Amino acid sequence: MKNTNISTSLSWLEVSRENILNNIRVIRKKIGSDVKIAAVVKANAYGHGYQEIAKILEDETIAFLAVHSLEEAFIINEGNFSPEILIVGYVPFEQLQEAVEAGFHLTVYNTETIEFLEKLKIFKKAKIHLKLETGTNRQGIDEKELPKFTELLKKTKNIELIGASTHFANIEDTTDHSYAQSQIDRYKLIISEIEDAGFEIPIKHTASSAASLLFSKTHYNMIRFGISLYGLWPSKETYLSYRLAGGENNLLTPALTWKTKVAQIKHVPKGSFIGYGCTYRTTADSKIAVLPLGYYDGYDRKLSNLGYVLIKGERAQVRGRVCMDNIMVDVTNIPDVKVEDEVVLLGRQNGDIITAEQMASWAQTINYEIVARINPLLPRKII
Ligand SMILES: Cc1ncc(COP(=O)(O)O)c(C=O)c1O
Incomplete structure (x- = not known):
């Protein structure tokens, strides 16, 4: 859908350049200049817009834009941005040739992929990052x-080993980080086995946002920074752990505001x-405002009779079920609400704010899902 005139959209998103840049500066200060940043921009940059975020990051020293799939890599690539692109998800065999020829870095964790890459007639080497299993039991070798991998890799001509990564299972959901520590220990062990087999690993990366914020020993020489790039904490527990360790308040600044307009008053x-x-x-006799968006746009149906929006800086509660393309909110106690008044669904208006965390608790989910599910067709505007 082409959206050239943002002011005519039924709902739209504003992405604060300043806040994204602030979050990058904050993390850079924490990790130091020797550690690279892979900005995680999968899932439409956590709902903020692939192109918009890549554009905001253009003047920053970002080593990689990390995406989930080849499709996402190509969307990002349309903008000709300078960071390299790292695909952290699976690339099926039939897409491998294209991915290598485009120069994207691949995350590899099965021997079948290595064998397939080796059979390809390609003029470029496939740049791979081995994903190591350390206890998450998602992707990983x-x-x-491991010996099977190292033996295979020794014989390959088509492959260049660029990195080795892992991903933590339980850093966000707890203030007890002993499981994460066991994963770090396991990572170290597997890394040394790869190195003992004669390989150099130029980029070692394990840390997502929580690990980046909490544990410098997870930084190695690159972090994969996702949710906190957008100003959101990975969880309450991460925030708590951070504060208990003496971290300052207001470290991160959310960058997304989701707006709509009043379509009818009844x-x-x-x-x-x-x-x-x-x-x-x-x-009681009530005044209801009808808003022209619904669950198709990503406004969770679980917010039915639960969520709030901001109109004139006041909270108006959702009344009745969230529909596919409409919601109704109670404005009985908000004076002078008119058709076309601006409504904030997520973000700040005057003195009040609806946070992704509040929406997530109303919808019984996490802030990640709230932002990632906002319909990619809605226009995003950098402010
Ligand atoms: C492999 C991988 N690395 C990094 C991230 C970024 O995590 P976060 O958004 O918690 O920073 C994710 C997110 O899901 C991921 O899957």
Whole structure:
């Protein structure tokens, strides 16, 4: 969908350049100048917009833009940005040739991929990062499979080993980081086995946002910085661990504001039902504002009768079920609300703020899902 005129959109997103740059500066200060940054821009840059975030980061020294898939890599690549692109997800065999020819770095964790790469007729070497299993049991090479990999890699002509990575299972959900420590120990062990087999590993990377913020020993020479690039904490536990370790308040600044406009105002008498399923009945004569967005746009249906939006800096609660393309909110106590008034669904308006964390708790999910699920078709604007 082409959206040239943002002011005519039913809902839209504003991305603060200053806040994204602030978050990058904050993390750079923490990790020091010898550690590279891979900015994680998968899932439409966590809902902030692939191109918008890549553009904001253009003048920063970012080593990689990390995406999940080849499709995402090509979307980012359209902008001709200078950082290299690292695909952290799976690339199927039939896409490998294209991925290598485009110069994207691949995350590899099975021997079949290495064997397939070796059979390709390519003029460029495939740049690979081995993903090591350290306890997450998602993608990753198990230690006992390692000799098979190193033997294979010794014989390959098409492959250049650039990095070795792992991903923590339990750094965000707890203030007890003993499991993460066991993963670091395992990573160190597997890394030394690869090096003992005669390989050099130019880039070692393990840290997502939580690890980057909490543990300098996870930084190695690159971090993969996702949620906190966008100004969001990976979890309450991460924030708590950070503060208990003496970290300052207001370190990160959220960068996303999601807005819409009032489409209709209606006066409904006491005892009226609102929306599908008649799940809400007014307890007094009420003034209801109809907003032209819904779960198709990424406004979670679990916010039905629970969420709030901001109008004139005041909170208006969602009444009735969130529909596919509409929601209704109660503006009975907010004076002078008119059609076309600006509404903030996520972010700040005057003195109040709706955070991704609040929305996540109303919708029984996490801030990651709230932002990542905002429909990519909605226009994003850098402010
Ligand atoms: C492999 C990998 N690295 C890094 C990240 C970034 O994590 P975060 O958003 O917590 O910084 C993710 C996110 O899911 C990931 O899957």
